[in-house]
Amino acid sequence: MNLTKNTLNIITALLLSLFTINTGAQSEVNYGIADTPWEAGFGNHRAVVEVAKKADAVKLDLNWRRHDKNPEDRRLLIINAKTGDTIPNIHRLDVNNEYCKLVFGPVDEGTYYFYYLPFKPDKEWGFYRYGYLKKEDTPSKHWMEENKLDRSKKLKKLPRAICTEIQARTDFDSFYPMEVTATQAEQEQLVNSTASDYIAIAEDRKYPIKMRNYLPLKWIKEGVTHQFEGKAQKNEYYAFQIGIYASKTNLENVTLVFHDLKSPNNSNIPASAFTCFNTHGVDPYGTPFTKQVNVKKGQIQPLWIGTDILATTESGTYKGHVTIKADNQPDKTIEIALNVSEETIADRGDNEPWRHSRLRWLNSTIGLDNHPTKPYTPITLKEENKLDLYGKQVALNEYGLPSTINVWSTEILNAPIRYNLEGETIEPKAPQSTDHDLGTFTKTYTARSENFDIQTINTTEFDGHLNYKIKLVAKKDCELNDFKLEIPFQSSIAEYMMGMGLPGTLVPQNHSAKWKGPHDSFWVGNTYGGLHVELRGGSYHGPLLNLYKPAPPESWHNGGKGGFSIEKGDNETIATIYSGQRKFEKGETLVFEVSFLITPVRKIDTKSQFVNRYYHNGLDPMPKDDEITDGVKIVNLHHASKYNPYINYPFVATKEMKSFVDQMHAKDLKVKIYYTIRELTNYTTEIWALRSLGNEILGTGKGGGYPWLQEHLVGGYRPQWYSPLENGIDASIVNAPGDSRWYNYYLEGLAWLVKKNDIDGLYLDDVSYDRRILKRMRKILDGIKPGCMMDLHSNTGFSKGPATQYTEFFPYLDKLWFGESFKYDEMPPENWLVEVSGIPFGHMGDMLHAGGNPWRGMVYGMTVRYPWFTEGVSCDPRQIWKVWDSFGIDEARMIGYWDKRPVINTSNPNVKATAYIKEGKLLVAIASWAKEPVSVKLNIDWDAVGLTKSQVKMIAPKIENYQPEQLFSVDDDLTIDPTKGWLLVVE
Template identity: 55%
Template sequence: GTEILHQPVKFIVETTSGIANISKPDKINIKKDATGIKIISWKSNTNNIEQTGIRTIESDGYINYKITIKAVKDVNLKDVRLEIPLKNELAQYMKGMGLAGTEVPKKQKAKWRGPHDSFWIGNTDGGLWCEFRDDGYHGPLLNLYKPDPPKSWDNKGKGGFMIKKNGKTTTAIAYSGSRKLKQGESITFEWAFLITPVKKINYQSQFVDRYYHNGGKPKPKEKDLKTGIKIVNLHHANDYNPHINYPFIAVNEMKGFVDEMHQKGLKVKIYYTVRELTNYTTELWALRSLGDEILGGGKGGGFTWLQEHLIDDYHPQWYQYFPDKSPDASIVNAPGDSRWYNYYIESLAWLIKNIGIDGLYLDDVSYDRRILKRMRKVFDREKPDCIIDLHSNTGFSKGPATQYTDFFPYIDKVWFGESFRYNKMSSANWLVEVSGIPFGLMGDMLHEGGNRWLGMLYGMTVRLPWVSNKILANPVPVWELWDDFKIWDAEMIGFWEDDVPVKTNKQDVKITVYKKQGETLISIGNFSKKSQKVKLTIDWESLGLDKNKVQLSAPEIKDYQSAAQFKYDDLIEVKGKQGWLIIIKDKK
């Protein structure tokens, strides 16, 4: 295993007299000890403060702490803070604390502005995600749901985050600032950890299980089938899944679509979440009678049907015009827990049994990891090879890789690309925010097709067919190279690894290696705007090749590169924001 911490995590209570000398845990009680979960509670104290705690550890690497401090007599608190000392060699990258995915800075300070309730620090070998919580909403911080910061940690704006680097340690600190507690007053501090990566990367699936995703026309043509697609995402707003988050109207049409795809050897995943709900929902009036438990409130407006029937106290959301039937008009569901989740979970089993779906395509959902666990449990029981991929728009979720980290143990792939500006992103930002790799997942590109050259450094292409801002992105030429090279049999060694066997002499030009017995594919990507001439440094022993007996060939790839031949010691010109795919193998 990989040791993440340089020292133990510390929860520190500091009064105006100094750091409180909290006693060792006493009255330890095992509250639950079951498969996959263990919960313990304890008590500690000082002369002025009584401390009680509950810790939950789960099998997926999730750890939750709730610590309550109670004033035995009036006490002036200077600060209550959490200190997480990580090893410098592991603390390479981070996200959160007011930062997009980046290399860990020497120092960083942030407050609770914006959707900042969590952060992650680590690398591809190990890392730690930390979320600060209270008794409110714990789902992703979407534009639709903007809860106040946790009161205990925020402390009326006095709290915040810090990063400190010194010696062998990078310390992440969440502090709450000064406050007074009167005798008998108490306050609870809650946070959660997730140890990463959450699973081993399934590289073969990334290169073999290719996606077809065409919202309004979801049925692939014969020419599409020949590209090697294996999975079809059935979006809403089409003939087979017309109504958002309610796949129970066009049941016959959906089943016919799924059956047809299965006959062609394809899996089908459907768009189905609970963030908003269509006006076609059969149970709409029953749900309306429950007040704001399930349907969220708001100023009303939107499509005429909503105004005429719901009148007021609703929040209009998705609208879809249909030429042959009444439009699909949705309203936003209430955040937080509701009995509709039980309906949703049970309906997944129904959809598998009666329609034959092979999983879900999730698009910026509002439930939390507890629901993901229940969903995965249903899938594993009813159809163990079901797939979940998670899509998000960074303009909507404000940093999806941070917001959804605790979902990662239960999903199979990420698609965090919408609104990303790939050509403005650093290599670290790509790795942390888009690729999924530090967490044990992989992903695909999205917005305007991404960047086909830089994407290959992370094993990513767009999906077929994908149009964004009227730009049609075509992954097929790169997929054809994957097939010719049989990339799924290769060992992927990213530029972020210390032992990557091929490097360049320029900081902005990275190389990822796909190594096989007797031949190697290298992906070169230039993150700078300027063309650069680079020299390769090659560990021939690691590749198992003799430099005097090899050839370096760049095959012709449409819209990617012209055919070219190189010598291992050539200077290779790499255009700004572009790259090369070069095969190194023995000469014929």
Template identity: 70%
Template sequence: MKNIMGLIPIHSRQLMFIILINAFCFLGYSQSEVSYSIAEIPWEAGLGNHRAIFEVPKKAEAVKLKFNWRRHDESIEKRRFIIVNAKTGDTIENIHRLEVNNEKCDLVFGPAEKGDYYFYYLPFKPDLEWGYYRYGYLDQEKSPDPQWVADNRLGNERILRRLPKATCLELQARTEFDSFYPMEVVATQEELERFVSKAESDYIVIGEDRKNPIKMRDYLPLKWIKNGIGHHFEGSAKRHEYYTFQIGVYAAKKAVNNIELEFSSLKSSSGNLFPESVFTCFNTHGVDPYGNPFTKQVDVAKGKVQPLWVGVDIPKDTKAGRYTANITVKADGQIDQIITVELNIDDEIIANRGDDEPWRHSRLRWLNSTIGIDDEPTVSYTPIGTDMKDNTVKLLGKNIEYGDGGLPTAIKAWDTEILAGPIKFVLDGEHIKNEKRLSKISKSGVAVNKYSSNTQHFDIQTESTLEFDGHINYKIKLLAKSDVNLEDIKLQIPFQSSVAEYMMGMGLPGTKVPRQHRAKWSGPQDSFWVGNTYGGLHVELRGGEYHGPLLNLYKPEPAKSWDNDGKGGFSIEKKEEETIATVFTGKRTFTKGEELVFELSFLITPVKEVDSKAQFTNRYYHNGLAPKPKEEEITDGVKIINVHHANKYNPFINYPFINTKEMRGFVDEMHEKDLKVKIYYTIRELSNHATEIWALRSLGNEILGTGKGGGYPWLQEHLVTDYNTQWYSPLENGIDASIINAPGDSRWYNYYLEGLSWLLQNMDIDGLYLDDVTYDRRILKRMRKILDREKPGSMIDLHSNTGFSKGPANQYAEFFPYLDKLWFGESFHYDAMPPENWLVEVSGIPFGHMGDMLHAGGNPWRGMVYGMTVRYPWFTEGVSCDPRNIWKVWDRFGIADAKMIGYWEKNTVVSTTNPDVKATAYIKDGKVLISVASWAKETVDVKLNIDWQAVGLDKGKVRIIAPKIEDFQPEKTFSKDEEFPIEPTKGWLFIVE
């Protein structure tokens, strides 16, 4: 026998309250009571999250164990069984299975001593690494010794009945979070049939408290069987609480369709009355992320359970007392059923509507929030203005002129004209005429214009929506007046060739604009950008099923109008004066009366002016598991702390509402040190520790994505099916196992934004760290408004993995107006990337931003050309990132107050004698910091070419010093005309004064 005494505590404590339920262990000859409990000290994780504790009456070669474990997880028969002597720690050698299913376990084991035993029936292999859970349950135990089976005549039913019978004493969960009690303890088929036989309708409705979220879809909990069918629910609330509860609908005899709830008024015995509008059912009604009310049809298949979550908005001036209301459950072709609700409302006024205590589920009302939805500009932008001609619009740093059909004829960004001519929507062979504006709606932050025009075969309606940040959306609707064949439909954008220096998208990374390039809509390609650091245009072709970022994760189909069954595509051609980008659809046939909508969006870049002072001042401390910097690290220049997830302050991914005491304490401590604190809080996956996970699951796949299941055992034991596993993090006291969010528009965005407001008010954070998100610019705009209004000066930085986004600068371009900093570095290979790739996809400079490096510590020499370092002390690809030695040079020089002039500028002040060696100057009165980095394939010797007048230095009096920077360069002095060697991928940092 194998002794595992060191792994298993013998003693355990039961729950503070012992739950006794009948008929949980069937021993073949009698019934016994058994309690559900939580282990006082969790046993070794690999033994599984659940065990039975049973007693063997006497020493025997073979003992029979039969009990109902009432489980709803799958593949029960495939799991390994481990039976351990509680006193000695020895494992049982032989386990002979008789019958194992969701209801019961019937087996024989031995040899066994008299006493207590632990039966672990869900053991698995733990994974101690971050990422994605890599293992699973242990395979079924080996077959018992044939000789033992024969000796004990286990094939003889009469002998089996005579075997000593173990008594099941207790069913125990490893932690409270693992427990199945009470809502995942299933009723047996026999119990269910008796229960259903008492029903007077095809479906059964049961009121349930918020403390007991309905979790199972395919089984009824034994709790309901024991309580019986009732049409009364009673709860307790406080004044001004947003109170929630559930109505469970069980389709007992047939499918139940189109379920609706009808509410009466809520009234007290003393005559106080509140209208039915205080009630909300989150399953049947809601408000989408853009402020639009909607209804949902709820259908329940036969044999399935559907929770309906109900909210009650209790006013602050409510008088204490007992209030009642009737809720009528309606369904197609079914008899109405009425549940009477009694609420005992206490005189105490609860803080924050109850939101400070997640178990109350008051935050479910956040799902329907419209916080941040308005037409006002965000703080850093100005209202939209128009001139006397009424066809020119002025924005912050931008001017747009429109033609008769509503498309731009000229676009200026900070006095740089981007276009070489009007943007055109072309129907080949059709002449567009009679263009006129039908209506105009102007507000401080948005201007909506509608236009009409026609051709021989089409009526055309165009709607444009311009926003204060330079984002313009178009919807162009074609209505065929007759049957017609078109050779092509095109969007033509003529760029000034002097502006069209660089591009990205449509199959290209950040690169110089090629002379010619064609691309199809293969893979996640829905947008492109053309421009330089002075001006540019990002173009997104919309109308598909999903158009936010993370296209590589969700793999949507392209917009059908533009793609045209694969005939559509993109081309760009560069000439001396004009560079034309064309989106085309190819041949298309229309029938009379057919409508087709083409949607697209433009974003004018740069979205704002580069703030190099903030870049060199706001230095990040970003340490995943240990976010607290040491005093010397603060002295070295740390100004902002990013608190990742999977640590004691923010343990659960995208759900920072549990360890709030620890988080607030940390934030206060950092604020005392004059540091700002931002936290990881984003949307892509959701922690399995989210309190509302069961309420969200009741909404189908509106918020939680679907998938094949699997992953970390907790997910398989509780969610069971219809989910997709995502990020997994071992924590100090448990596991955080997330599941994917559904793509596209989701009310979780509303919850997320209200959550941000709550965090700003209650945790006093200074902003967010975003890590590859699913929402689009509209949500980020709401977020920016919340930050600006709740806590001015708050910041957002965005991280992306190019493996997820297939080019983060392109997929996240529409976010740029609302961000403070970029961290586009994961999966970038800096040593292999040409300068144009650095400039366009990493630096952020063409868009009005600056950023930090990431992958494998970046390339410090090339990074300095773009004003970038890594984040201290992030550990990536086996490299610990420490930019502090470079920061010290920055501070001694005073780089925060310097003017940055890079090689990409029209009027450079520093260059080198080799075009493969790039240089950037940081100019201050009386001195210049010059960064040079090589993209040459071999070591080269180069000289600096300095415009002495432009930098304000006397050539005859200067000296050039390369200060010593550990792991960067040795100390060395050069004469002003001296050549210096530079190795491949490396560079120098010079001070000229």
């Protein structure tokens, strides 16, 4: 007898069904992956259902064992596999997480696909806008009556459809095996089989424990054992798990005690080789810590364990045990047998993410030292309180605050910075202690007043960053009218400011601000010197982005009483930070923390700006040969491309990335990749291990977002950016704010990418860590591959001035790309100079939004990146680059209108000009901020530019979409339309 595959499937399923009926056990189904992914909108999961013969209605009992929320609210969709026709009638009998019982029809003999999680796809990248489809329509009344579906006897007699397999659309979507749930009955049977209040099960790294509130069917089938056997190689960092199920009571303070593993020849793997990442760790600043693990009744807590197997470890089977402890519970023991093979694995196993060897990166201290990074130099102590830094000198007074700050021979202060306890006289005492090494200088100063003892700890770093913690300790119950910090700038330096509610602007005569929004910092200065000031004291010190808005430090905020003011005088401009009146009890302590960064952080490298031109083209990052000939030197490899598909986790498509990097290097181009930390892709191999750490690394939230997240993470997360892939979605979730060990992982990942994929640096996009992490990054890049670069992009909509929020990053960056949401045609020159150009800080930048404004951009040495386009505007800077190359701008000296001694200005103050000077010729960039067309004359200091007026000609070279070719006399009036300008060659 010849049986079709369909018939065999039905017979097998029926036999299993009969066995189930006879034994009373829950029936099981096979789990598989579709040969070819089906249409995404049908959902990520389906049941393959066989119907034996044609019928008007058939019954289906499906034990789908799901752990996602509200399965009863999802649309059920049944489609004839042969014809593609949709079954019109589905009558739900019972739908819950364990099973569904339903009747559907009419049907023909054959195979049907039962999709139970269909949703509306969103083909655009960004934020997922749709969701699951609403429940299907109720079946027709006629069909219900014809089949008498309101009668239980009739239901029992209906022919049965049989599920032969539950399929996932792709392997990545699959629930099998660790998300196939045990039923409530199976779970209770397991719990009742043991007298203990909790169950501990060791699990292989291949099967990360994923569910929090359901036991996996795998554990029911395998039973509770107290043994674990693993296979490892020499030099491998071997990971495994122990799942703790609090079956009968809450568990508190769960810990693991490790013991030596011994082999028959008496070799051992010492207890010290083991780490439990859930209970112990090292923070991003090198400080070890412990975590208390509590498990609520009915929940599962995975404990991830790492084992450091040395390359010198002898092969063999190592046996021992790990002891599990919890408060008020008897100890449990898991016997461990680890088989170490003769083979030695390369790179500790890090080349194969499934091994989870990279979990040790969570506790890395890479880049943690006080050595200066380039171009900075070690701190030298000229006298007891006089520090010499790279291009900067700082003198500290008897209170520990700067009395002078000199940057490249420019003095910033008009008088010492001072703190003031209003109404009290402060008396300084002798300094308590000093600590000095190559990169930091730390000194503790003390003082006293009538009501307070005062301690000031100053930490000065090699990059010109000064941190102060000023601690007040009340000697008795008292009231303090105000605590103020006053910064007296020289008015000649205090030309511009940003922050405290102001964009980049001229310093106003008076300005006041209260602490609200992202007003935690400000900058005052010019291109010769300045000071960035950040008020600190909270637990989070990164940029105040839209995703992270922690409460302000209470010391400065003081319930809204604190604030800021600045007042400009002829010689002195005073910025004052105040905290307002408050009461103290005897012994009460309050710390005011503030950080200063001296600017500019370095000398501007104009050559790099004009030579290192960027190719930045999102989904198509491969420049063509003619584009390279036109001057592209650096490619930024964005995420969501096939070479770097997964946001902030470039460890999956590593072969593709390496191939791209090699191709670019062969063409003498450098490659920087998008790799930041604010959100994390669902393709992160270690995502389940990270989730086991609570909300240390992965942020919390209401869930939702792209269906994959809802089906696997279920809840307790916040969805973020997503991008369509060829057969799926890169769907990210927000990382937790504040310091976390993911920073350590991220830094080790950076080192790995430079070593293995040979990348040339990073493109950073609105990151959340602080300057300390960026300093580690710079040390890693310089140590592994000198010449690596980092540039930073931000959106002004996040912070109303990203330069204010990111100034502390500037010592370690190579370039700025601020400009998303910038309105270039509306921004005044001071806004351009301070927030766009980077020039006051020792940097240069590129334009972004809608291509910027090319005429104004050239005043600051900027173009748009090629072939970037936004707002439907494609902007091509290559014609300007050709003028650069023809002139030789990379060897020119740049002198702008902002300089003390500009060599060129115009007859209209609303028209600005910058000179690029070379021997024998001059390039002049002119742009108008006037609101109407104007005619202006150029006033050129001919001696300063080294030219003779009577012997020169002035030409406007033709630049498409910029200017026509035109010959001028140096005395001609130039007509300029609003927002436009000229680029002139004088020679």
